[in-house]
Amino acid sequence: MSTGLAPETERLASDFIAAVERGDIDTIRREIYAPDAVIWHNTDDREIGPEDNFRVLRWLCSTVKDLRYEDQVRHPIPGGYAQRHVLRGVAPGGEELTVRACFFVTVANGRIVRLDEYLDSSASRCLDPYRPTPR
Template sequence: MDELADRFFAAVSAGDVATLTELYAPDARIWHNDDNAEQTVAENLRVLRWLSRTVEDLRYEDIRRHPLPDGFAQQHVLRGRLAGHGALEVPACLFVRVREGRIVRIEEYVDSAATSALRAVAGGRGR
């Protein structure tokens, strides 16, 4: 599970859509607490691609990962620099369910105040 998690977060940081597509099950769903909405894989990949292009020096730090019977939970701080806004720090927690070696569901919890600069840069489009 650690290898899958490491590959996933490295691919997000690098904007590696090919690896992310390989790691997601085709029917995976990604839910976010700040908008209470689910994304399809295609929708999530668009956001992750945008994130990797928009945030300079995008990285995950202060990682605490916990195994679960069907996946893992990870707490971390997403850090980087956002043009016109300076340093970005987004504490987050993800619950990731895995089946047959692929991610089938992510439930992501973030503090919406910490993502306000991202929403501003996105022009209010949200996720």
């Protein structure tokens, strides 16, 4: 559900979520992220670029079965949009994954140039044994 997003921003947001759910990193690279996009997570307080984020997304999509974003709510903010959602899926051990999260997304020239993600890392502890070691 969206509240007042411009149609092109709504399309970008929807296309982004659909590409993540499909594990379609090529579409995110070609059509969604700006080449110099910055992605930040509250869980590690680090800014990373698209290639590092693609590694995370590939891992997530290959590790979690039935990965999906539910209860999506988007609101316009200056320069982009905010999205609240619940990320759901099934961990390799069979545990249900339910992570409540939100993005604050900055958009320029039809691409995501910055994404700040806030989530409760304790909700994804069932994935800890499967996480790759940090680079």
